[in-house]
Structures are given as C-alpha cells and as structure tokens.
Amino acid sequence: MLQLQVLRQNPQGVKERLAIKHFAETGLVDTILSLDDQRKKFQLEFDNNQAKVNSTSKEIGQLMAKGQKEEAENKKQEVAALKSSLQPIAEQLSAIEKQLQDELVKLPNLPSNKVPAGKTPADNVVVKEAGKQPELPAGAVPHWDLIKKYDIVDFETGAKITGSGFALYKGKGAKLQRALIQYFLDFNTAAGYTEYLPPFMVNEASAYGTGQLPDKEGQMYHMQEDNFFMIPTSEVPVTNIYRDEIVKEIDLPIKMTAYSPCFRREAGSFGKDVRGLNRVHQFDKVEVVQLVHPDKSYEVHQEMVDHIEKLLQSLELPYRILALCGGDMSFTSALTYDFEVYSAAQDRWLEVSSVSNFEAYQTNRMKIRFKDSTGKMQLTHSLNGSSLALPRIMACLLENNQTKDNVNLPAAIATYFGSSTLL
RNA sequence: GGUGAGGUGGAUGAGUGGCUGAAAUCAACGGUUUGCUAAACCGUCGUACGACCUUAAAGUUGUACCGAGGGUUCGAAUCCCUCCCUCACCGCCA
Numbered sequence A: 001m002l003q004l005q006v007l008r009q010n011p012q013g014v015k016e017r018l019a020i021k022h023f024a025e026t027g028l029v030d031t032i033l034s035l036d037d038q039r040k041k042f043q044l045e046f047d048n049n050q051a052k053v054n055s056t057s058k059e060i061g062q063l064m065a066k067g068q069k070e071e072a073e074n075k076k077q078e079v080a081a082l083k084s085s086l087q088p089i090a091e092q093l094s095a096i097e098k099q100l101q102d103e104l105v106k107l108p109n110l111p112s113n114k115v116p117a118g119k120t121p122a123d124n125v126v127v128k129e130a131g132k133q134p135e136l137p138a139g140a141v142p143h144w145d146l147i148k149k150y151d152i153v154d155f156e157t158g159a160k161i162t163g164s165g166f167a168l169y170k171g172k173g174a175k176l177q178r179a180l181i182q183y184f185l186d187f188n189t190a191a192g193y194t195e196y197l198p199p200f201m202v203n204e205a206s207a208y209g210t211g212q213l214p215d216k217e218g219q220m221y222h223m224q225e226d227n228f229f230m231i232p233t234s235e236v237p238v239t240n241i242y243r244d245e246i247v248k249e250i251d252l253p254i255k256m257t258a259y260s261p262c263f264r265r266e267a268g269s270f271g272k273d274v275r276g277l278n279r280v281h282q283f284d285k286v287e288v289v290q291l292v293h294p295d296k297s298y299e300v301h302q303e304m305v306d307h308i309e310k311l312l313q314s315l316e317l318p319y320r321i322l323a324l325c326g327g328d329m330s331f332t333s334a335l336t337y338d339f340e341v342y343s344a345a346q347d348r349w350l351e352v353s354s355v356s357n358f359e360a361y362q363t364n365r366m367k368i369r370f371k372d373s374t375g376k377m378q379l380t381h382s383l384n385g386s387s388l389a390l391p392r393i394m395a396c397l398l399e400n401n402q403t404k405d406n407v408n409l410p411a412a413i414a415t416y417f418g419s420s421t422l423l
Numbered sequence B: 001g002g003u004g005a006g007g008u009g010g011a012u013g014a015g016u017g018g019c020u021g022a023a024a025u026c027a028a029c030g031g032u033u034u035g036c037u038a039a040a041c042c043g044u045c046g047u048a049c050g051a052c053c054u055u056a057a058a059g060u061u062g063u064a065c066c067g068a069g070g071g072u073u074c075g076a077a078u079c080c081c082u083c084c085c086u087c088a089c090c091g092c093c094a
Helices: A004-009 A011-020 A027-066 A069-104 A143-149 A155-161 A172-190 A204-209 A235-242 A294-314 A361-366 A390-400 A411-417
Strands: A125-130 A194-196 A228-230 A254-263 A282-292 A319-323 A335-343 A348-357 A369-371 A377-379 A381-389
Touching: A004 A011, A004 A027, A011 A027, A027 A069, A143 A390, A172 A194, A172 A254, A172 A282, A172 A294, A172 A381, A172 A390, A172 A411, A194 A235, A204 A235, A204 A361, A235 A254, A235 A282, A235 A361, A235 A381, A282 A294, A282 A390, A294 A319, A294 A335, A294 A348, A294 A381, A335 A390, A348 A390, A361 A381, A381 A390
Parallel strands: A194 A254
Antiparallel strands: A125 A319, A254 A282, A282 A381, A319 A335, A335 A348, A348 A381, A369 A377
C-alpha cells in the first residue's frame, strides 16, 4: 500500500509513475486525496466534540464527589445531548476511513525510475546474458521425456493422488530435489541469510500483509474451515515474521532465507508452456527476503541480483537477466529483475527467479518500522528473490547436461547429490 | 476436543468504574561522576491520526489505542457478550 503522504506531496508525479505501469485508473489518486480531506474534516469535528464529552464527564465525577447531585444530573443531560449529535459524525468518519483504505489498496506500487517503459513481456530489457550454451548430443530430448526415461518424476501418479499439476518425485529425482534445496540454503546462509522453516499455511492478516489479499485470493488454495491459505511462496510467512514490529536500526538489514513448497492454484494455460515441470500447482523453492534501511534498498537489490547470479553460475547453466518493463511488473513491486535459464532441448528461456524491491509498499501494510537516528519512525523497505525455484532448474539441468544414457551434474550439485551423474 | 488460568507500554508486572495513557522494577537512551570498567546519581523513555505554530525541526494541544470486535454507563484497562490467541493439565495423535 502506498503511503498517503506520497500522494499528498506529489499527486501529479504519482500519476505519471502509475502510467509507466499502465495503470489506467489514475483518477483514484484524486479520489483518495479528496477522501483524505474529508477524513480530516470529520476527525477534527469528532475530536472537538469528544473532548467536550470527556471534560464534562470529568466534571460530573467531581460534582458527585462533592455531593452536588442536581448539578451532576444537569451535566449528564448535557453530555447525553452531545453524544447523540456526535453519533452521526462518528459513523461518517469511520465510513470515510474505511473507504479511504479500500481505495488506497487499489493503487499498485510505483515503479522506480530504473524500470524500462513497455507494456508486455516482449518489452522487457535483457540486462545481461551469460553462460555457455550446451552442445546437445544427437537425439537430445526435452525434460518430460527424460524424467520418464529415467523414472524420476511421475505426473500420472501425482495426478492420481491429487490432481494434474502435482508431481510425484521418485528415487534419484526426489534425491536431486533434496540436494538442490540443501545446496541453495547453504549458499544463502553462507552469504549471511538466516535460515527459517516457516508454516506452509498462513492466516488472512499475513496474506494481506504481502499483498496476496485482497484481490488475488483465487490464486491461493484456501482452507475454508480454518480460513488459512496455502502459501504461494515462503515470501509470505517470512516477510510477515516482522509484521507490526518496530525493529532496531542497527539490526538492519535483516536477511532471511527459507525453503518451502509453493502452492499455486492459477488457472493454467495449455500446451507446451505447461508441459512437464514448466508449470505445476506445487513446487519447491528457496527464497531470500531482506528488510533494509530505505536508503539502501536499491543497493541491496543489486546485491541480491549479484548473489543469485553467482548461484546460477555455480550451476553452470546459460542464463539471462531481464529488467521487467512497467507493464509486466507485479502489482506490489517497484523494480523487478527476472532470471531465466535456457532450456536447450525446449529451445526456450524459463523463469527461475524474480528479484524485487517493494520499497515501503509491503512494509506500509505490515507496519514494519524502525526509529532512525533522529528519532523519527520510518518504514523499512522489503525485497525478495527466489534462490531458486526448483522445477525449471531441474528441467534445465536434465536437458542441458544429458548424455546418451545419463545426465551429468555440475560440481556444486555433485557434492550434495553424492555423485557427478544422475544415475 | 475437555477443564482451568491468562492476554496491560521493549521486558517483568501493578491496577475490580472517575485522581490511570497507565505504578514499580529492569532494559534502552542522554547527562553528571570516573584514570578505565563497574557502581551511584539526575533526566528522557509508547504508537497512530488530527489541530495550532513553524520555511522546517522543535514545541503546544486534541482524539483514539491496555488481544480483536460489540455492549452497559455521564464516565471503562477495570462490568457484560462474542471471537482470537497463549499457558497448564487431561484426551487424541506423528
């Protein structure tokens, strides 16, 4: 949620930024500001009246103590009258406050000035492309054939147990997942991130805090009886660790990492896009999250991008980094860089990580604050990135390193997997 | 799931209708003292949203907030209702 203060200071600037995100309803800004003015007006009126009620009530107490019953009774009448005239003001005030809040959450985060213009994924800017293209052996096949051939992921049985889009990892496939998770977590903790293993379901307040609610409830699995949501990413529970907390400035940056399965209900598209491990309802991911001083968030964003780049390099996969354009960015993000790895056998790029700076958009909802050196309360900035999403990494590892009857594994993984080949 | 006890400021914890936005202690911060450390002493020490004043900061001031939401009352941390959560014991269970 944007800070009202930002809208007040520069409504025109806000509209211009929103345009970069291709957010059409810029009139919302004016609506919100006028609601804010109304709110202030009603609050002033309410406060003044309530002050009178409070002081008169105090007088009643004093009169009663002195035994001046009659005068006390008169005052009571006075207060009763005041209160009944106050009633409608109070109602209007709270109605406006709610309306203001409802409108404010409809505004997406403002894109930073580093965000390239553009509307669709085609407009994203390739910032960097690196890594060696593999030379595939003759008869190389996509991962969905490989996993079948080596019997390491079984979608049919996953569908039988649960439904389509739920993979059953088996044997070396399951072990490779475990090795990757372990490797990623170790890589992150070595860079100073604290490891967490969070709950995989969250309550409404947490889903709201990171921006899944309102609006995106359809993308999450919902436990109706208990009103819990299966997490779509560990970003949700991890960022919410500090919800409604005032942290110490010297404790910043707070660096956290977590593994979790991620659950996505998203209505799938069809065909090649969703084949095999490309898109599933449940997948594993290791995430990094940081809460930082607002002055540092862009510096930290770059640091996180570098961190994830190193991780990808260690996997020896060809990759590229994209700066997402205004139209392709998520609602809550101010700057997003995507990482894609090249899947040789599919001849396409697959997104494996997304590194975003949310500035104060999430923390304003969650009220994650600190007191700066001058004693002023400030919101921290929050950032997160995947490091990494497993299924597509696995797909690329399998495809790009396939040999005639085996798959070679990069050295970094071999250590964790206990072998330099899959079989 | 059952029974019982609870949820108060950074922490501990007092507070059963007006003098309580909240004692006390600890922590933290500023200062005095000090060869250094410790101790002692003095002071500061919640948040949000307004108003006034100001270029701004500061300052003055109002309102709200003692788990959440309702209610009773002239007046609620305190009484009542609903919900949530925590702890203990029992039950069930990996």
